[in-house]
C-alpha cells in the first residue's frame with residue numbers, strides 16, 4: 266500500500282477504504298468514501314448526528330456489509346475475502362463509552378474478560394497465570410495496577426473508563442475502534458484519558474479510529490480528522506488544519522430533513 270501523508274509526514278496505512286458506499290433502511294448513507302488510517306496514529310471521525318459515523322465503524326468491524334467499495338487491511342487483503350474478517354477481528358479491540366463492566370468483579374477480572382474468546386466459554390477453571398500477568402500489564406499501562414483487586418463498582422468513572430481501555434488493550438490489538446469512547450466523562454478527564462491512549466498508540470504503533478463528538482478533543486488528540494458530511498468525506502487532513510471554515514462546511518450543511526446542523530461544541 267502507498268504511504269499515507271499527514272501534513273509533511275508519511276505513514277504506513279493499516280486500513281485503506283476505497284469507494285465505499287453503504288445503504289441503511291433502503292437509504293444511501295455513505296457515498297463512495299475513500300480514506301485510509303495509518304499505523305501509530307489516531308484518526309478522529311467527526312460529522313453531524315446521523316451522517317454515518319457509527320455505520321462506518323460497523324463496516325470496519327464487519328457488522329455492516331457495504332453495497333460497493335473495498336476495505337483493505339495491510340498485509341491481509343480485502344475484508345470480504347476468506348479469513349480476512351476473522352483475522353481483522355482478532356487484531357481489533359473496541360473501546361466504548363459504556364464498557365458494560367461487571368461491578369461486583371475486581372477490576373482485573375473485568376480486564377480478563379477481554380481474553381474471553383481465547384478459552385472455552387464454559388470454562389470454570391481459574392485464569393492461567395500468563396493471562397493474569399497480561400491483564401496486570403494492561404492495568405499498569407493505564408495507571409491502575411494499584412486498584413487491580415478493587416471491586417469495579419467502587420472505582421470512579423474515570424477509573425472504570427481506564428478498566429475498559431485495559432480490557433481492550435489486553436487483547437494486544439493492532440487496531441482500536443472507538444465509538445464516542447469518552448462521551449461519558451467530563452472534557453478534562455476525556456483529554457487526560459485520550460492523552461494516555463495516544464501514548465500507547467504511539468508507543469506500540471497501533472492504529473486508532475475514534476468517532477468523537479467533542480471537536481476540541483478531536484483537534485488535540487487526533488493526528489488526522491476525517492469529517493463526514495452528506496454521506497461524503499468533506500474533510501480529510503491533519504487535525505491542525507481542521508479550522509473554523511472546515512468545521513462550518515461540515516456542520517452547516519443542511520441535514521437530510523432540511524434542518525441546519527449545529528456544531529456540537531457550540532450548540
Ligand SMILES: Nc1ncnc2c1ncn2[C@@H]1O[C@H](COP(=O)(O)OP(=O)(O)OP(=O)(O)O)[C@@H](O)[C@H]1O
Pocket residue numbers: 289290294312313314315316317318319320321
Ligand atoms: N439498522 C439500521 N436500519 C436502518 N437505518 C439505520 C440503521 N442503522 C443506522 N441507520 C441510519 O443510518 C444513518 C446513519 O446512522 P449512524 O448511526 O451511522 O449515524 P452517526 O453519524 O453515528 O450518528 P450519531 O452521531 O447521532 O450517533 C441514520 O440516518 C440512521 O437512522
